[in-house]
Amino acid sequence: MKLRSLLFVPGDRPERFEKAAASGADALILDLEDAVAPERKPQAREDVVRYLSARKGGLLVLVRFNPLGSEFLKADLDALAGQAFDGLVFPKAEGAASVSQLDRELSVRGLDQLPLLPIATETPAAVFQLGTYRDVRHRLLGVTWGAEDLPAAIGARTSREADGSYTPPYEMARSLTLFAAHAADAAAIETVYPNFRDEEGLARYTARAARDGFVGMMAIHPVQVPIINRAFTPSAEDIEHARRVVSIFEANPGAGALQLDGKMIDAPHLRQARRLLSLVDL
Numbered sequence: 540m541k542l543r544s545l546l547f548v549p550g551d552r553p554e555r556f557e558k559a560a561a562s563g564a565d566a567l568i569l570d571l572e573d574a575v576a577p578e579r580k581p582q583a584r585e586d587v588v589r590y591l592s593a594r595k596g597g598l599l600v601l602v603r604f605n606p607l608g609s610e611f612l613k614a615d616l617d618a619l620a621g622q623a624f625d626g627l628v629f630p631k632a633e634g635a636a637s638v639s640q641l642d643r644e645l646s647v648r649g650l651d652q653l654p655l656l657p658i659a660t661e662t663p664a665a666v667f668q669l670g671t672y673r674d675v676r677h678r679l680l681g682v683t684w685g686a687e688d689l690p691a692a693i694g695a696r697t698s699r700e701a702d703g704s705y706t707p708p709y710e711m712a713r714s715l716t717l718f719a720a721h722a723a724d725a726a727a728i729e730t731v732y733p734n735f736r737d738e739e740g741l742a743r744y745t746a747r748a749a750r751d752g753f754v755g756m757m758a759i760h761p762v763q764v765p766i767i768n769r770a771f772t773p774s775a776e777d778i779e780h781a782r783r784v785v786s787i788f789e790a791n792p793g794a795g796a797l798q799l800d801g802k803m804i805d806a807p808h809l810r811q812a813r814r815l816l817s818l819v820d821l
Contacts, residue, residue, distance in 0.1 A: 541565045541818075542681060542726045542755040543771035544764045545601070545656075549574035550583030556590050562761035563768060566599040571615050572606070572630050580611050584618040591622040601656060601680075603628035607640060620648035626680045631688065632657035634668025638675045654680035656728065659719065660712040661688035669719035681726030683757060684716035687733075703740060717752055729753040735760035745770030754818060773815050781812035 546564035548555050550571045559567055569590070575583045587602060594600065602624055605611035627650070629641060638655060645651040655678050660666055666689075672682055686698040686709050698709040705713060713730070720727035729748040732741045741763055748756055749770045756767050773781075787797055788809050796805040 540599070542599075542728065544755060544758055544767040545728065546758045546761065546764060547574065547603075547731070550587045550602075551575050551579045553586040553590060559761060560598050562764045564598070564758065564761075564764045565755070565768075566601055566625075568601045568603055568628055568757070569624075570603045570628075571611070572603050577611075580605075580614075584615065588618050588622060591619075591624050594623070599626070600624045601626045601628050603630055606631040607637060607644075612644070616644055616648050616650065620650060624653075626654045626656060629655045629657040631661045631665070632659050633662060633665045634659075635671035635674040636668070638672075638678055642678070654678065656680045656683060658683055658685050659716055660684040660686075662692055663689070665689075666712055666715065669715045670722065672719050672725070673723040676723040676725060679723055679725040681728045681755070682716060682720035682723060683728035684712055684730050686712070686730055703734075703744075721752065726755060727753045729756035731757045731759050732763065733759065735763055738762075738766060741766050742770070771818075773819055777815060778819055781815045784808055784812035785816065 542565055544564040545566040545568055546559050546562055547568045547570050548559045550569050556567075556569070569587045571580065571583050571587065591600070602615075602619060604615040604619070604627060606629075627645075629638070632638070632641075632655075638657070641655070642651050645653070657672065657679070659669055659672065659682050672679060686705065689709065689712060690696070690698045695708070698705055700706055704710075717727050729745075732744045734740060735758075745756060745767050753771075755771050758764055758767055783799060784804060787799055787804075788794065791797055796803055798804070
């Protein structure tokens with residue numbers, strides 16, 4: 540399953556659903572939470588259910604519901620019961636315990652088989668639970684993070700420096716999410732880049748994310764999708780190099796370290812090559 544680009548669409552903007560679906564994104568996130576004003580949430584549920592009822596498969600479709608403890612949660616899940624879609628985006632998740640709590644709500648509605656994508660850093664408590672996602676790895680589609688709710692929750696003025704880079708607390712949250720996802724053997728998904736008009740900045744941001752070990756990214760506008768997809772699609776040169784790494788180890792069974800193009804390669808290089816090729820073969 541490719542999860543290079545996951546495009547958010549407000550649940551109360553059905554006129555945007557088809558355009559978003561045609562953007563080239565690997566997944567669509569129909570949003571019932573932050574993108575929808577409280578008074579619009581009933582309408583958003585109706586619009587999302589109408590779309591889900593009429594869709595004919597193809598594109599991966601996820602739904603972001605309102606968080607545990609929200610007055611809107613039960614109505615969201617009641618509306619989604621019996622609908623055909625591919626997973627749930629879990630806002631303000633707080634580790635394995637919150638997944639278990641959510642599953643109790645999902646099971647009574649027949650939704651507990653849907654994989655989850657927790658947004659894993661939106662509260663202060665959530666940061667301390669990142670390592671527990673490995674205990675519920677069977678429930679996860681991936682793990683992602685957010686850089687907007689967390690500073691708001693603690694009264695920080697911003698999560699970013701003047702040049703757009705993250706300040707140290709939020710750089711830490713990003714790094715811990717990356718490691719938490721890989722520890723759970725789940726897709727590590729980078730958070731959004733809010734300035735959708737800044738294509739050069741987005742290209743730098745996505746390149747850094749792919750370099751660091753994220754396999755995909757959330758998007759807030761269709762124009763971001765091609766840039767994101769390019770960043771998380773291995774180049775022909777990278778693919779060829781990975782195949783040569785695998786090939787040389789297969790030709791030398793039992794070897795711990797080998798030479799390739801004048802450089803030493805060993806077990807970590809082999810694991811890295813196989814991981815890259817697993818993304819290509821999806």
